[in-house]
Amino acid sequence: MIVGIDVGGRFIKAGGVEKGKIRKREKIRTPHKPEELINLLSGLVEQINGNPVGIGFPGLVNPCEGVVLNPPNFPFIDKLEVKKEIEKRTGREVWVGNDATLYALGEACYGRGKGKKVVCVFTLGTGIGGGIVIDGKPYMGVHGYAGEVGHLTIDTDGPVCGCGNRGCVESYAGADRMVERARSLGLQVETPEDISKLVMEGEERARRVFEEMGRYIGTGVAGVILLFDPDIVIIGGGVSKAGRILIDAIREEAERRVYLPSVPPIEPAILGDDAGILGAAKFAELRGERALHPRSLL
Secondary structure, three states, X not given: OEEEEEEOXXXXXXXXXXOOEEEEEEEEEOOOOHHHHHHHHHHHHHHHOOOOEEEEEOOEEEOOOOEEEOOOXXXXXXXXXXXXXXXXXXOOOEEXXXXXXXXXXXXXHHOOOOOXXXXXXXXXXXXXXXXXEEOOEEEOOOOOOOOOHHHOEOOOOOOEOOOOOEOEHHHHHOHHHHHHHHHHOOOOOOOHHHHHXXXXXXXXHHHHHHHHHHHHHHHHHHHHHHHHOOOEEEEEOHHHHHOHXXXXXXXXXXXXXXXXXXXXXXXXXXXXXXXXXXXXXXXXXXXXXXXXXXXXXX
């Protein structure tokens, strides 16, 4: 059994995976102290009792060393040596990657992108992440940082993003920005899910928010389509549950900006939270069973 773990800002979701199926599941609130986090992850590995282990972490991750570099939702972390520390505690083989990249790997191998050669994924949540999967393997670039689609610049003079740049897709269409925009239109909301509920109830101002966000995301999607010419673009994450309103707005903007003869299908993800677990397990399988050096995944 392979262990797949998806570390989120609020919860850690873990599972034991066999032949692409999750056999065991755990969901635990994420501690916000480095030692507690490492101990909890090590305990989950022991509890599920599998090997190798794949872990998806938000933010920049050096997959060659298994080091997490200052993720925005974990300000207490500074170059945390996840791979080294968990291997030392458990004796298992551990591989660490960016959570959105591993989510993309899960959707590409077991979800909406199954059977496709080139799959591009956007994950919409607190931030906007993503990943590129080619022939069933994550494309990570030279240093392991590829796929940061949320930080593509769509307006050089736009608002400051959490990454320090201006005008990123995330700075226009991340969860906080969506809520801010909805409130500016007079809606009493706390989360993007609140906006989704209002859309389902026929609230036109909520629909307008999703249409606006879809145009910003669609601009980023257009850039990725031009770079990779994929078989499919998958939109995942909690915000994507808004349904066809958001997907249609993304597609309309992408079609407007891409001069290619056709735009690939742009579809919602289908695995939900399971994508992160399955993708993390697949990542460990690619590294462990085949004994691949990280850069051979390029």
